[in-house]
Amino acid sequence: MSDLTLIIGNKNYSSWSLRPWIFLKYFDISFVEKRVALFTESSEKELEPYFSNLKVPVLLDDEDIIWDSLSILEYLSENYLSGAGWPVEKKAKAFARSLSAEMHSSFNALRDQLPMNCRKLFSNIQLSDATKNDIERITGLWNTAHEKYGKEGEWLMGDFSIADAMFIPVALRFHGYGIKCQGFADAYMQSVIKNKHIKQWVEAGKLEKEIIEVDEI
16 A cells, blocks of 8 residues: 655644544544645745645645545545445435535635634634524534434444545534534534544644734634
């Protein structure tokens, strides 16, 4: 089996980096982690060789370069897990794909108002109506996934999947900003923050010294 290297950004801030990282950790796929501190004088030079438009994460598999979180997750599922990153049953797989694609392309208000910040815990955040709508939609997706497909497990589709990798940074945001969830959505958030790999990521993020002002509120 080839050697994998995952290029990530700051653990405190980079939600996109967390997605393939937790997927690799959960499925115990061996990889080398290379961290690039973002928005520094050396960031562009360090990321330039990876053909990713200076973005993270990037997966290196021998001579192959795969960028963008969802593409990396798909690649890992297909090439290292025989497709097990998605549910087996056709309808469940389609639902999980829809969840993941919506997370990939949507929820801009949430991203803007509640950037990931592992160091801090907030309370009494005054949410915009657009952010409230995003939160309502996300928790509705979580509860629906559990009701339709995930009743036998703690994850969205029952077993851990790409959909979880895509939404785990959002669960961390909800925890960090004191967002109250109802039903399975609350249990899901608790499963995320109690996961041993997530705890490892968060603690590493807290130790980082860099401050990215655009992601501070």
